[in-house]
Amino acid sequence: MVPLSFAGHELMALPEGALYWPARAALLVADLHFEKGSWFAQRGQMLPPYDSIATLHAVAALAERTRARELWCLGDSFHDSEGCARLPADARALLTDLTTRLDWRWITGNHDSLLVDPFGGAILAEAEVDGLILRHEAEPGDPRPELSGHFHPKLRLRVRGRQVARRCFVASATKLILPAFGALTGGLDAHHPEIVRAVGSKAQALVALDDRLLRFPLAA
Numbered sequence: 001m002v003p004l005s006f007a008g009h010e011l012m013a014l015p016e017g018a019l020y021w022p023a024r025a026a027l028l029v030a031d032l033h034f035e036k037g038s039w040f041a042q043r044g045q046m047l048p049p050y051d052s053i054a055t056l057h058a059v060a061a062l063a064e065r066t067r068a069r070e071l072w073c074l075g076d077s078f079h080d081s082e083g084c085a086r087l088p089a090d091a092r093a094l095l096t097d098l099t100t101r102l103d104w105r106w107i108t109g110n111h112d113s114l115l116v117d118p119f120g121g122a123i124l125a126e127a128e129v130d131g132l133i134l135r136h137e138a139e140p141g142d143p144r145p146e147l148s149g150h151f152h153p154k155l156r157l158r159v160r161g162r163q164v165a166r167r168c169f170v171a172s173a174t175k176l177i178l179p180a181f182g183a184l185t186g187g188l189d190a191h192h193p194e195i196v197r198a199v200g201s202k203a204q205a206l207v208a209l210d211d212r213l214l215r216f217p218l219a220a
Contacts (some may be wrong), residue, residue: 001066002213004206006176007132007145013208017167017179018062019147024130026070027063030149031180033076033111034091035083038210041076054092060098064074071080071102072127074149074178075109075136077118084117095119108134109150138175138198145174151195152180154187155205155216169206170218175199 012020022186031062033053037047099120106123108115115123126135137150155168167179170190190205207214
């Protein structure tokens, strides 16, 4: 974990694409997209059916490593609002164990706006926590400091003649977008106009390594 100051709060950025909030012992993740594989399978595109359990094991490992007491999911936790019904038994058991042990909050997103049965935890459209707004998609016109997801940002660079893509955070003075945490999620180029529009000018892509945070300007 590496320190990341935002809107007067000291956060920690993890290479896996999550945030840890030490003052609250809170872990924040975005865009888990549970049961994306089964959603595509219903439509004839057969993908490996292990994305949900892989994502949950990753969440559980970070929760244990950080000793988190709270866990906030910033929307699109399920790929669709019927994903709960398709969640396999082993994933259900692990998720229920996590929501029992942690103070778990689901922020709904555009994919899971009708979420009603998440196996524990509280369901919210958005929340204000210690002066930070937690929601799924950034609202450009809201001046309040905000944590969100939705865009799945990735930084694409050419290094020694090869194209390299890394999940990244995108930040401005009042906006901080988390990358997608799910095992079966793609990514939108951090330079994309929709991301820049969401965070405003002077935004940066932040790539968290084990020992440092790399910063790349996105807009003049």
